[in-house]
Amino acid sequence: MSRLLIIGPPGSGKGTQAHRLSEQLGIVEISTGDMFRTHLAAHTPLGIQAEKYLDSGDLVPDHVTTAMVRERLSRQDVTKGFLLDGYPRTVAQMNDLDAILKGTGNALEAVLEVTVGDEEIVRRLLLRAGIEGRTDDTEDVIRHRLRIYREETEPVIAHYAERGIVVRVDGAADIDRVTASARKGIETVMARTAT
Numbered sequence: 001m002s003r004l005l006i007i008g009p010p011g012s013g014k015g016t017q018a019h020r021l022s023e024q025l026g027i028v029e030i031s032t033g034d035m036f037r038t039h040l041a042a043h044t045p046l047g048i049q050a051e052k053y054l055d056s057g058d059l060v061p062d063h064v065t066t067a068m069v070r071e072r073l074s075r076q077d078v079t080k081g082f083l084l085d086g087y088p089r090t091v092a093q094m095n096d097l098d099a100i101l102k103g104t105g106n107a108l109e110a111v112l113e114v115t116v117g118d119e120e121i122v123r124r125l126l127l128r129a130g131i132e133g134r135t136d137d138t139e140d141v142i143r144h145r146l147r148i149y150r151e152e153t154e155p156v157i158a159h160y161a162e163r164g165i166v167v168r169v170d171g172a173a174d175i176d177r178v179t180a181s182a183r184k185g186i187e188t189v190m191a192r193t194a195t
C-alpha cells in the first residue's frame with residue numbers, strides 16, 4: 001500500500017516514470033493532465049471547460065481540478081494505493097488534497113521530485129511536439145508552463161520537504177536509472193515514516 005505523488009517540470013519525464021512505477025508497485029496512476037486530455041478528446045463539459053487552459057499552458061482553476069481529483073480518489077481502486085501525477089500543483093491544491101486525504105485517514109507517504117534544467121526541458125518538449133503533436137508543446141507555451149511550475153508548483157515541494165517525505169531524482173539520467181533511483185528513494189522514505 002503506497003500513497004505517492006510524482007512532481008516535476010513539464011518534460012521531466014514524470015509521466016513515463018509514473019506509468020512504470022504504478023505498474024511495478026501495483027497501484028493506480030492518477031494523472032490530471034491525462035484526465036483533462038481524455039475529457040477534451042471526448043468533448044465532455046469538463047473537457048470543453050478545460051480546453052482553453054490546456055492550450056495556453058495555464059492551470060485549470062483549482063476548484064475544477066480538485067473536484068475531478070476528489071471524485072477519482074473516492075473510487076474503490078485507490079484503496080490499494082495510488083500515484084498522483086500532476087496534482088497538487090499549487091499550494092491551494094495541496095491544502096485541498098490534505099483535506100480530502102484526512103477524511104480517509106490516509107496521508108501521502110512519499111513525494112518524488114524529478115528535476116531537469118530549463119534548456120533540456122525546452123529541447124525535449126520541442127522534440128516531443130514533432131512526435132505527439134500536443135497543442136501545448138510550442139516554445140512560448142512551454143516557457144509559460146515552466147514559469148508557472150517554478151512560481152506555483154515549486155513552493156508545494158518546499159511544504160512537503162518540511163514534512164520530510166520528498167525524494168529527489170535526477171530526471172536527466174536515463175529512463176531505467178531514474179526508475180531505479182525513484183524506487184529506492186521511495187522505499188527509504190516509506191521505511192522512515194513507517195516507524
Ligand code: ADP
Binds near residue numbers: 053054055086087136
Ligand atoms: P506538463 O507537466 O507537461 O505540463 P500535464 O500533462 O501534467 O503536463 O498537464 C497538462 C495541462 O493540464 C497543464 O498545463 C494544465 O493546463 C492542466 N493541468 C494538469 N494538472 C493540473 C492541475 N493540478 N491543476 C491545474 N491544471 C492542471
